[in-house]
Amino acid sequence: MEQIPLITLTTDFGMADGYVGTMKGVIHSIVPRARLVDISHEIAPQDVRQAAYVLYTAYPFFPSATVHLVVVDPGVGSARRPIAVRTSGGAFVGPDNGVFSYVIARERVDAVVELRAPSYWLPQVSHTFHGRDIFAPAAAHLAAGVPITALGPSVPDPIIFLPPCLESAPDSVTGEVLHADHFGNVITSIGLLAWRGDELSFRPAFGPGGGEGDVCFQAAGAGVVAGDLEISGVCRTYAQVEPGETLALVGSEGHLEIAVREGSAAQKTGLRPGDVVMLRLP
Numbered sequence: 001m002e003q004i005p006l007i008t009l010t011t012d013f014g015m016a017d018g019y020v021g022t023m024k025g026v027i028h029s030i031v032p033r034a035r036l037v038d039i040s041h042e043i044a045p046q047d048v049r050q051a052a053y054v055l056y057t058a059y060p061f062f063p064s065a066t067v068h069l070v071v072v073d074p075g076v077g078s079a080r081r082p083i084a085v086r087t088s089g090g091a092f093v094g095p096d097n098g099v100f101s102y103v104i105a106r107e108r109v110d111a112v113v114e115l116r117a118p119s120y121w122l123p124q125v126s127h128t129f130h131g132r133d134i135f136a137p138a139a140a141h142l143a144a145g146v147p148i149t150a151l152g153p154s155v156p157d158p159i160i161f162l163p164p165c166l167e168s169a170p171d172s173v174t175g176e177v178l179h180a181d182h183f184g185n186v187i188t189s190i191g192l193l194a195w196r197g198d199e200l201s202f203r204p205a206f207g208p209g210g211g212e213g214d215v216c217f218q219a220a221g222a223g224v225v226a227g228d229l230e231i232s233g234v235c236r237t238y239a240q241v242e243p244g245e246t247l248a249l250v251g252s253e254g255h256l257e258i259a260v261r262e263g264s265a266a267q268k269t270g271l272r273p274g275d276v277v278m279l280r281l282p
Contacts, residue, residue, distance in 0.1 A: 003065060005034040005143035010055055011071045011131065012043040019129070023071070023136040026122065030140035037062075046074035048099050049161065049273065053179045053187075056102035057253050059090055069139040070094035071131035082115040082134050083155055086148045093139040095130070101161040105206045116152035163206045164189035165276070168215070173202060173279045175256070177226075177271050184264025188277045191255035193234075195219075200234060202279075205255065221282030224248040224258065229269055231258070234279075238262075 007027060013019040020041050027034055039058045043051045051072040059068055073080075073095040081096040087107035092100050093115075115121075115134055120141045125133040138151055165176040166189050175189035191205040200222070201214040224231040234256070235241065235249040243262045246269070251257040256279055258265045265271070 005031050005140075006037065006063060006066045007034055007139055007143050008037045008039050008058070008062060008066060008068045009041070009071075010039040010043065010051060010058075010068070011041045012045050012047065012051065013041050013071070013131075015041055019131065022132050023069075026132055026136040027140040027143075030137060031144040034140065034143055039068075043072050046072065048072050048074070048097050050179060052099050052102050052161070055092075055099070056106070059092075059103065062090060064088065064090055067091045067093060067139045067143040069135055070099050071135055072099055073097065073130060076130050077127040081155065082130060082138070083158060084111075084113050084115060084138060084142060084148055084151050085109065085158070086111040091142055091148065093135050093142065095135075096155070096159050098159045098161045100158070102206065104158070104160060105163060111148050112155040112158050113148055114152040114155050117150060120146065120151055166190065166204055166206065168202075168204075171281050173215075173281070175277050175279070177273050177275045177277060178255070179273060180266035180271070184260065184266040184268075185251065186258040186265045186269065186271045187251060187253070188256045188258070190277065190279050191250075191253070193250045193254050193256060195236065195250065200250065215281070217281045222248075223280040224256070224277065225280060226258065226269065226271055226275060226277040229258070229271075 024036055040054050083096045085092040085100050087109050089107040115138045120138050122133040167174045173190050178189050179187045192203055194201050199216045200219045201216045203214050219234040222234050231248045235247045238261045241247045241261050246260050260268050
């Protein structure tokens with residue numbers, strides 16, 4: 001059976017204007033049978049790191065033939081390159097501003113190219129809406145089967161963020177806040193964590209690890225420190241504490257999170273991306 005092209009969209013456009021719908025119209029004009037899935041259009045304006053994290057959490061759950069279109073592009077109209085990336089986990093189209101850093105840290109990269117072939121753009125290209133005029137057409141052509149190498153020359157040096165802080169010691173793991181989600185859960189770079197009975201195993205999320213190198217520890221004996229905040233133990237569920245109480249738990253992505261039951265940890269603690277968080281091991 002013929003595979004239907006699948007394209008996801010992640011932007012900071014919001015839904016009040018017609019920008020997202022316009023990009024979808026461009027895609028459907030090139031590949032009418034494509035299926036389009038919105039990951040998020042509520043990325044904070046120009047917040048490339050938030051977009052990188054949201055993409056990191058979502059793309060592994062799509063088929064590997066998916067094309068992921070990301071337009072969070074504060075450098076639109078400047079010398080920043082438009083790129084496409086082919087990996088073992090899917091293809092990615094967007095600006096060369098670091099938005100694919102976490103994907104590249106996780107996946108085998110087969111190709112990175114600059115979108116320099118006008119045949120795969122719209123005929124007229126504005127200086128302010130490359131999402132419509134360059135990225136959406138390129139994603140559509142890629143999903144329709146155009147080889148990535150046809151889109152432009154190879155890019156040997158895509159922009160990559162420095163990996164999030166993640167330092168292991170015999171008695172601790174130190175990381176940083178990556179993101180606060182819609183519920184105010186504060187998500188850290190400390191992961192990947194997985195439950196093994198009453199114990200947790202840890203291996204680095206952004207790089208090689210796992211198997212025999214995993215560190216195991218008793219969850220109840222661990223502690224979490226972030227500034228003046230200290231939390232005893234790591235919970236499985238929010239229900240293990242009372243409403244309004246702060247807790248640490250393992251989120252759905254396997255990262256250590258700081259949460260408030262039926263409340264917002266981001267508001268209560270004031271923690272922000274980049275703040276240091278330490279997991280003390282028993």
